[in-house]
Each structure stands twice: as structure tokens, then as C-alpha cells.
Amino acid sequence: MNRGYSGKRRVDGGLDVRKEKILQVVTDDYIESAEPVGSRTIAKKYNLGISPATIRNEMSDLEESGYLRQPHTSAGRIPSHQGYRYYVDALMQERPLSQSELEAIRNEFEAKTKRIDTLLQQTIKVLSQLTRFPSLILAPQLHAASFKYIQLVPINEYNILVLVVTDSGFIENKLIETPFPIHEDELQRISSMLNKKLQGVSLRNLGATLMREIKEEMLAHDRFFHETMQLLVKALETKEKERVYLEGAVNILEQPEFKEIEKLKPIMMLLETEEKRYNILADSSLTHGIKITIGEENTEEAAHECSIVTATYEVGGRTLGAIGVLGPTRMDYARVVSVVGFVADYLSDLLTDLSKK
Amino acid sequence: MNRGYSGKRRVDGGLDVRKEKILQVVTDDYIESAEPVGSRTIAKKYNLGISPATIRNEMSDLEESGYLRQPHTSAGRIPSHQGYRYYVDALMQERPLSQSELEAIRNEFEAKTKRIDTLLQQTIKVLSQLTRFPSLILAPQLHAASFKYIQLVPINEYNILVLVVTDSGFIENKLIETPFPIHEDELQRISSMLNKKLQGVSLRNLGATLMREIKEEMLAHDRFFHETMQLLVKALETKEKERVYLEGAVNILEQPEFKEIEKLKPIMMLLETEEKRYNILADSSLTHGIKITIGEENTEEAAHECSIVTATYEVGGRTLGAIGVLGPTRMDYARVVSVVGFVADYLSDLLTDLSKK
DNA sequence: GATTAGCACTCTACAAAGGAGAGTGCTAAC
DNA sequence: GTTAGCACTCTCCTTTGTAGAGTGCTAATC
16 A cells, blocks of 8 residues: 655655665565565665665565565565566566677577478577577467468369468468369369469458459359369368467476476476467467566466566568467566567568568 | 296296296386385285295395395385386286277377378377377378379479478478579479379489489470479488477376476476487387387486387388387386377378378 | 664574384294 | 294484574664
């Protein structure tokens, strides 16, 4: 509770300056040491010009208003999740990456690839190495993209491989089974027809567009053609199982908060389940930019002791997906935010280059 | 050491019958309980008709010859890795899967897929659910396969997607970059030429075959054609990064031998590194059938406290890859062997069906 | 009124000590 | 060759004690 002392310099709507300073110091120290921070430590280590006793009083207030908590009666204080939230929103010092760090990132990306899937994997490898946290990436979603190129390839008599290249350069393939054999030439004809009709069409409203566009062809062709089209539309409209790649899961083992196997288990299960991995990144991919979710803010219950920092990547102003890292709430937010942000931007640039070629 | 008592019924080249029985009982009990087994327990639980003291003498002998060991002076005995090896080779009771288990496996595979990659993932998902161990699968290797179909698809001016379908139905794609634009029609011509020339050719000796086969075409075409061929051969001959999928890594957390994070870490790192995953399965995929490696028999040092049970899967008598599980050396080998074997066979059947279509 | 020194109190972490329980190895008897 | 008996060993658990860190409260000071 803010008691409204008139003599205190107070930050607009938040804590007074000194409480803020103490919250910041406690958080910084705890992030670094993973040990509860006591009043004496603060007084000695950070010259705030006040005695431990005063700090104790302030910390007591901060605890009362929910920003700090005590693991047990005679321990120092650690930030509550609410405290971390305040820290992240108001106190965190921006810490841009050093030249050597930037250099390191660029080096890691040195092995140029033209394959988007490989690039995505490379990205989270870099991310997990830099942050030392498990890193995730949500691959571009087929539905959000639009057609650039389509090719139907006969695999055998009854199976056709549908190869789609999106405007952002993502290559996707689907297998469809036809109830009747289709000749290769026929497929070729259909392919080139589709390429003409579907340039730039969003994959989301493929069905409608396609059916409208090829009405006249419909008349010219037989039932087989019709059925093939139906199958094709169905295959492409089937919502893709969302691919969320993971890298560096072992890093979580280094974190003291998960040194007990029982704490670790839910996290590992979370990371191993693709659907849950998707949930972690899904929300973030809706809005542009960096997003931090702390503790109970995470929808996945298993991540209630964790924080997740995500950033979207985009090509030509359109968001394609998101990257993110998962770690304990005691996380060096300043650094992680910088790294995640930079890597996301770097990925965006690389993808933009690829799509221009 | 076998001391050659004349009065003992001795198994050919191995331990005498009673020692074998005791080794078996110790191993069975330890596999189930994860606790060292004492002489009294054995005497009470398994009616061998001998007293604890006799059992103690026998166990002492078994320890001396390296089949058993004691975690500490006053604990019961547990099998040494050599003991497990003997158990697996000579003592293990075959335990065929029950009808309900077989049914369960078939049910899990119910969601039929025509995509081999999906099928592989499905397979290890089943495997990890049944064994409760981390499960791996080595995808069919491009090099071991032969051509069935090839298609060159233009992605944009300078990039070509090479789509290869192997005889076993595996679809692989590679991206190549040409130093000059190639027209779609030209690609189409090359594709159909290659399809004619390369039917059934092994991907391993692609380069030689191709160059021999198309000598005359070479003359008929220009330098660009020549260069494209070179790029193509190079792309296809580049040894594929071996894909080894993983599922159910969290299962390892359930094993008491890895409840300490320091024991767990090397295993997790092993499982997370694709190259190491590959090493686990690589040897096994050379020879047909089931293979068990125990403790130090594993080449990967991190797996020296583990056993790995693998089985190959095949189509038309040719081995395509292998599946396997990794667990502590204290593993229910009888059950795991049955499950791994059955799942591998089942996968083989499914793949055979697919390749026939 | 805000700050601080001083002090009693609380809690954890760690080490030492003791006892119960399980299991062995050895010896002597069967 | 087998077994009963027993001393011995080792782990695991509980108890006890202590050091250390940190707090909250009170009364004095600024």
C-alpha cells in the first residue's frame, strides 16, 4: 500500500524513489547471486546512504505491499513476481549488447543457409548459447503466408506431393492421396494453372479464392479434376500442426531453482510437449515486439515459476513467428531482453534477404 | 573365474546352475526394486532350498568373478555390468507381449499417415510410452536408398529445389543455388531426363552413374547444363546430417539412478546433441535385428551408466534405420527387448505397405 | 517525524553423536 | 557341502548443538 507521505518523492503512480531503489537493488543482487538479500548486504554493497535498519523498515513495507517476500522468517528478501513485474516495467536498466557480443552473434550465423527451417534451428541455437536458457522458435505459419509458387509432384499413382513456396520463402509440402490415378501431364497442367490463379493469394482464404477463380476451368474439366481440387484445398486448409523448435533444454539444469528433480519435471514436460511449447509462444506472436511474462502470468501452469521473454520476427512488416527463452523468474531480464530482441531482429533481416532473392 | 568343481552342474562355459539361478534372482529383483538384494531376501522370497548363508557364499563367489557388486560393505548385491551382460545373454526369460499390449500398440498406430517423417515420430512416441524410456529413431539414410523419382522445382531465379523420392518412399528435398538463372522449361527437361537415367540407381554412387549416363547429353548441352549437373551431384552427395528423432526424454527423470541432477546432466546433454544421438544408433543400424549394449559397451561416455536396446527396421529385406531406447543398466531387458522388437517389426510392416502403394 | 543503534529472537545449515536396521564374512557345528 | 550364530560394518535417520545471517522492535538520536 502506498501511504501517501507528502514528503516523499514518488514516481507517478508507483513506489517512492527510495523504495524503488531498494527494490531494484534487491532484484539486481538476487538475480546475480540467487541468494536472498539482507539489509546489511545492501547497506554495505550499495551506497544508498541509509542504515540497515532503515532498509529493513523499507523492505518490510515493500513486503507488505507485495513487491518482496521472505523465503523464511530470518532470511533476506527476494522479489515477488509482482516485484519482478515492477522491476521489468520501471526499474530495469537497458543494457545494450557489447560489440564483442554482437560480433559473436554474427559469427554464429556465419554458416549461411538458404533453407528457412535450418535457419530457424540455427537461430535458437544461437539464442540458447547466448542466454543459457532453453530457447524456442515458432516457425512461420502457413496460414499467415501467401502463395508464391505451387507445384504438384506425382509420387506414385495415387499420391501427389503438393509443394508450396510462400512469399516469405518458406517451403512446405503436403501429401495428398487421390482416389484415382492422375497422369503427370495433367498434374503439370493443374500446377501451372494454379500458379497463374493463385499468385499472392493468402493461404488462409485459399478455398474461396480458388473456387471463385477456377469456375470456368471447372466447367471445362471433368469430375476428377473437381475432386482433385477439393482434396488440394482440404490439404492446404488443414491447420498445420504448429512447429515450435526447441534448443538448449539442458540449460535449465544449471539453474539452482530447478536442481530438485521434482521442480524440474514439470518444466521438462512442458518443453517436450509441442502443443505446450506452442502455447508458450502463441500469444506473443500476435503482437509485434518484445514480451515478458512472469510467473503466474504464464498460461501454462508448469511455467508458474518461470519467466518467458519473447520477440516476434518479421519480413516486410508482417509478423511471421516468434522466438523466446524460458528461465526461472530470477532471470537477468535486461540482458535477456537485449539478446532476444537483437536475435529476433537479426533473424528478420536474414529472412528479408532470403525473400528478396 | 570358473573354478571347475567337478560335482557342479555347469552350464557350458558359464556359471554353474546354482550361481546362475542366484544371479538371475538378484538381477530380477534389483530390476524391479532398484534396491540391493540381500541373502535373506532371496532365501525368503525365492524358494531355492538353500539358506541365506549358502547364498552369501555363492554371492561372494559371484562378486569375486565380477558378476555382482556391492554398493557398500553392508548392503546387498546388485548386478555388475558384466552380470547384466550374462543375464541378457543366458538367463533372461523371453516375455512375449500380452494380447492387450499388442492391441495397445496397434491402436497407437491407428492414426495412419502417409508421410514417413510423421510415421517415424509416431513410432518413437509409441515406443517411449510403452517402455517409459527416452526413445530414438534413426531416419532412413538417403545414401542407403536408391532413386525412384526426382523433380527439379524452381523456387526463384537462382534457387532450385531438388525433390527426391526414394524407392522406400522417403521424400527428401535439397535447395541448390545456381550462379545463373535457369528457365522452368529447362528444369523440366532436365528432370525428365534424370528420371529416365537414374531409375533405381543408388544415391551413394550417384555421381559416377550420372556422369557416365549423361555423357552424350553433355555434348548436346552447354556449359550451364554442365554446371547445374555438378551442383546437383554435389547437393545429393553431401552426406546428409543424420536425423535422429527423440521422444520421451522426460521419462529418464523417473529413474531413481538419475534423481541427482549431476547424474542427469550428461544424459540430457547426450540426448540433446543430434550427433551423439546418432552415435547411439549408428552401430546398431549396421546389423539386422536387436542389439543390447550395456554400460561401458556404449561408445558414448555419457551412457556408461546406461543400457541401450535397439532394433533395425527394414523394407524388402534392406535395413533402413534403427529404433532404440536408452535407460539405466537396471532395465527390464526382457520387456524392453520384446517391445523394441515388436515396434520395429510393426514399423517395417507399415513402411512396406507404404512403399508398395 | 525520520533515522538509527542495539538487542532479543528466529530460522537455516551444518556437524557431531547415537541408535536402529540390514547385510555381510567368518567360524564352528552339522 | 551346508548352515547357524555372531561380531562387525555401513547406511540412514533422528537428535542435539552451534554458528551465522537476518529480522523486528524499542528507545535513543538527528
